[in-house]
Amino acid sequence: MRKNKLFLTLFVSLLMLSSAAWPDDAEDNYKNYCWQCHGMTGDGMGLNVQDMSVQPRDHTSAKAMGGRSDADLFKVIKEGGLAIDKSVLMPPWRDSLSDDEIHDLVKYLRKLCQCS
């Protein structure tokens, strides 16, 4: 019986390995997708900002982030800047991130700004 359970677990694990892309944790996703513009510390001064026409938002600023609801943050990550009448430079990430991953990122942003 224990053997059967072990095989089942292994089988399910293999199925998971062969399925579509895995969800990643918020810290890894922030690093992979957001650092390039919002910066290593989230202060909005990323590698790409030099020639940008609009500066990325400072995620560490309670003032800049406090005015945005969680729903707004979710929407702008998922659908991009234009969805909330902001810059086209903020892309929609709905093809890279699942809704759950975006919800996790919103929580991560709240930690960065230490605001709600």
Added chain:
Amino acid sequence: MKYLVLLIALSVSGVALADGGMDILQKRCVSCHDLSGPAAQSVQELWQRKGPDLFYAGSKYNAEWLEKWLVKPRRIRPAGHHSIQHIKPGDKRDMIDATTLRPHMALSPSDAEEVTEALMKLKATAEMMGTTVFKGGSISTSFGEMVFDKFNGCMACHEIEPGFGGLSGPEVYTAAKRYQADYLVSFITNPQAWNPKTPMPNKHVSAPNIQKIVQYLQALARENRDEKK
């Protein structure tokens, strides 16, 4: 009989040439490049891949450019393959940490020829390619820049000339030299079909504008901005 011997000799040398290229790839390239797929399924796995996946190289690269580049490689991504691994905090913004960047190995002309021949046999799946193709046509660089930058914000991550534009993505002023036009259309249409964890977003650019962007990349390539560096 003479012709038969010649034919057999040519066939054998042809096989040897093709095998030679894959042999070089397996011995010298596989530690940094994935040759068999699939693409990385997590960001951690993505970061472990030191160079671009090559398992679809034959659907991506222009052979002529690839062979020349392998003999005389130069950096295409200002901040390396994964920019997050080559940056450091700066006074005004994050900066490239050049001490962490390593040059790509150069191949002899004969090795480059064999490797290119082997790589061009590695094709993408129909799912990756999708159904859209480049339809031809041309555009001025000024109008193209409007579509590329103003309407879609692509310059945020890509340089359109040396020293102007974003640094996390590959330079685009040589993109049409490097890549096949159908690949460019396909990748911009659905980057995640090629690489689910790529930092390149799907901006849902309209199909006509994707054609215009590829026309723009071709116009940029014709200006040879890389040679004016």
